[in-house]
Amino acid sequence: xxxxxxxxxxxxxxxxxxxxxxxxxxxxxxxxxxxxxxxxxxxxxxxxxxxxxxxxxxxxxxxxxxxxxxxxxxxxxxxxxxxxxxxxxxxxxxxxxxxxxxxxxxxxxxxxxxxxxxxxxxxxxxxxxxxxxxxxxxxxxxxxxxxxxxxxxxxxxxxxxxxxxxxxxxxxxxxxxxxxxxxxxxxxxxxxxxxxxxxxxxxxxxxxxxxxxxxxxxxxxxxxxxxxxxxxxxxxxxxxxxxxxxxxxxxxxxxxxxxxxxxxxxxxxxxxxxxxxx
Numbered sequence: 502x503x504x505x506x507x508x509x510x511x512x513x514x515x516x517x518x519x520x521x522x523x524x525x526x527x528x529x530x531x532x533x534x535x536x537x538x539x540x541x542x543x544x545x546x547x548x549x550x551x552x553x554x555x556x557x558x559x560x561x562x563x564x565x566x567x568x569x570x571x572x573x574x575x576x577x578x579x580x581x582x583x584x585x586x587x588x589x590x591x592x593x594x595x596x597x598x599x600x601x602x603x604x605x606x607x608x609x610x611x612x613x614x615x616x617x618x619x620x621x622x623x624x625x626x627x628x629x630x631x632x633x634x635x636x637x638x639x640x641x642x643x644x645x646x647x648x649x650x651x652x653x654x655x656x657x658x659x660x661x662x663x664x665x666x667x668x669x670x671x672x673x674x675x676x677x678x679x680x681x682x683x684x685x686x687x688x689x690x691x692x693x694x695x696x697x698x699x700x701x702x703x704x705x706x707x708x709x710x711x712x713x714x715x716x717x718x719x720x721x722x723x724x725x726x727x728x729x730x731x732x733x734x735x736x737x738x739x740x741x742x743x744x745x746x747x748x749x750x751x752x753x754x755x756x757x758x759x760x761x762x763x764x765x766x767x768x769x770x771x772x773x774x775x776x777x778x779x
Contacts, residue, residue: 507606513595514530515591515593518588522580523580526574528571530570536568544560544563545561546560547572548600550703554703556738557582558701560573561601578695585607589608594606602704676777676778680759683761685763688763689762690762691760700745701739701740702741710764710767713733716770718730718771720744720762721771721773727751729743729744757779758778
């Protein structure tokens with residue numbers, strides 16, 4: 502589906518990524534949208550939510566003198582974590598005006614359409630996987646002195662590196678597809694690990710099952726468990742805090758990995774973790 506064909510029964514606007522939007526930590530919202538829907542706000546936190554459940558907290562400011570609204574601190578991590586490029590189109594749908602929560606859908610340019618793209622809405626949203634272009638790999642000799650590597654040997658090394666890259670990409674694709682097909686009789690949510698240290702619980706899941714502002718829950722993988730704290734700093738913003746670093750380290754999690762947390766115990770919350778290496 503193209504950006505022009507996007508439809509929603511809720512207020513929405515689109516932003517085409519310009520160099521300024523990519524390289525600076527703020528972006529202006531369309532003036533007409535701001536005047537129509539955001540005039541009762543001045544400043545605060547906006548929540549940007551994408552279809553795979555990830556959320557970002559971004560500072561919001563409305564300049565009433567000029568009827569201009571913008572997203573500031575927190576915008577750059579959103580751009581980076583979603584690999585946005587100049588020319589990409591983002592459509593923002595306002596799903597909660599009081600708490601300022603936006604659903605964001607991406608439409609990449611043809612030049613950047615080879616990277617992974619998230620699609621789908623709601624619980625059990627799917628992840629569309631697209632073929633990624635392999636990065637160029639420079640193969641160098643480990644010798645610090647004058648060393649010569651014959652052409653045939655160099656060709657073999659390059660072939661081995663290419664094979665490893667191809668195998669790695671295939672494994673990532675298989676695991677992403679497996680994650681997208683995950684199902685359970687229990688409520689669950691999915692997170693794709695970004696480059697930051699904060700992991701957010703999707704808004705809908707938090708509203709339904711997280712009843713305290715701060716509580717300790719258990720993350721379980723196989724026969725091991727880790728206590729972590731859940732912190733709700735707004736009704737629509739809940740993150741995993743203390744204890745997450747130990748969980749991530751001991752499970753060898755890396756950026757791009759997908760974690761699905763299955764709610765197997767509701768009273769004293771226990772979340773069973775399913776890890777998909779990507």
